[in-house]
Amino acid sequence: MGARVFIDGEAGTTGLQIRARLQERSSIELLSLDDSQRKDPVHRARLLNSADLVVLCLPDAAAREAVSLLENPDVRVIDASTAHRTDANWVFGFPELDAGQEERVSKARFVSNPGCYSTGAIALIQPLIESGLLPADSALTINGVSGYSGGGRSMIEAYEDEASPNFVTRTYHSYGLGLHHKHVPEIVVRSGLTQRPIFVPSVGRYRQGMLVQVPLQLGALPGKPSVAAVHSALTAHYAGQRFVSVAGLEEASAAQGMLDPEALNGTNDMRLYVFGDEDLEQAVLIAQLDNLGKGASGAAVQNLNIMLGLTADEGLAARAAA
Incomplete structure (x- = not known):
């Protein structure tokens, strides 16, 4: 038994x-x-x-x-x-x-x-703080988009039940604009941040799957870390992990403009991407996962x-x- x-x-x-x-x-x-x-x-x-x-x-x-x-x-x-x-x-x-x-x-x-958005955000931020590339007091902005299942039964009904008085026809909307989303405290505590980030979540007109985005001004960080250094820190942190992986920089480059929030639906996998431009000293980190999976x-x-x-x-x- x-x-x-x-x-x-x-x-x-x-x-x-x-x-x-x-x-x-x-x-x-x-x-x-x-x-x-x-x-x-x-x-x-x-x-x-x-x-x-x-x-x-x-x-x-x-x-x-x-x-x-x-x-x-x-x-x-x-x-x-x-x-x-x-x-x-x-x-x-x-x-x-x-x-x-x-x-x-x-x-x-x-x-x-963990919460769904916070899983992606912490996965991207914590290794960079641990490695010393990102100061704990960094002023970060986190953006994300999720399928409507992340809002639970009431949001699912609002998107799927045409007879509901709350039926939603829009294709996309942002929410949590009072800046008190329930995932922010765990992002701060579990990633090691000492400054509260701005978090702007959104909902798309699809059932499940999500992308969590953390843009970085690399040139404004101490030591001005390169895109390659950021990628290396994430790759080293998740080496050998079964469910969390980091896309190669070439894969990320090939995927620009085509990253699908639904690609990992039905799995417990999370795929991390580093997009950036060394000359601009800027990067965007993205976590791709199923909000109902990982x-x-x-x-x-x-x-x-x-x-x-x-x-x-x-x-x-x-x-x-x-």
């Missing part, structure tokens, strides 16, 4: 995809509540405390409530909400963060799954595998069902 896993919030977008990745695996025994029991604290508490590992796919307040219901000290938790992503008592579930992060995840009781459910399954001592890519090698 496999490890007992309870997905609290399995009916949501992320929960459904996690379940799809786990349900055929012999190494996992999925625990589930009837529809009538999902909001009953007694039944939820029973399953929360009988599982080996719980994945929380809930709003922040409900995720905190679920943690408060835990009485069994042997239950381990992955929280896909924003609630614990900057909490020092929770291990950040980005195993590629640095050389020791995967081991920290493997030993942790509490793991916070940005959500895929990352949760990767963390689950690591925490349970399973092969890291089990359930992640093939394209997951939508």
Whole structure:
């Protein structure tokens, strides 16, 4: 019999995809509540405390409530909400963060799954700060575009249900213009920044997939690092990683103007690109990923595998069902 896993919030977008990745695996025994029991604290508490590992796919307040219901000290938790992503008592579930992060995840009781935009931003920024090419107090701007599934059920309905009063016909829109997007705090804390970046996210009229962009004025940075040096730092940081890779500079040059946010949909992969011009002393770094894959459910399954001592890519090698 496999490890007992309870997905609290399995009916949501992320929960459904996690379940799809786990349900055929012999190494996992999925625990589930009837529809009538999902909001009953007694039944939820029973399953929360009988599982080996719980994945929380809930709003922040409900995720905190679920943690408060835990009485069994042997239950381990992955929280896909924003609630614990900057909490020092929770291990950040980005195993590629640095050389020791995967081991920290493997030993942790509490793991916070990263946000989708922050996964891309941190992946680009943290190695450059760690290598000394980018000062921690840099004033950065981060831009991104995601499929509408990143907004959860309400946004999905707004884009797909023509009978909905909130039905959206526009092809693209920016949001979060009050500059308080929920992913910014974790980007600051987990990338090592000491100055809050400006983050401008957007939504496109497609279901899933994303690009996260970090432009850099290389000539304004200490030491004026070259485009090649930036690329080398990212390449060295992610050498040997299964799910995060860095495109060669020639590949990036060939892809200019044609980078597809949907290219990695259904996978747990993230591809990093460095575009730049040495004469202009400018660069644009881009992370390409599936906001429901490495940005959500895929990352949760990767963390689950690591925490349970399973092969890291089990359930992640093939394209997951939508």
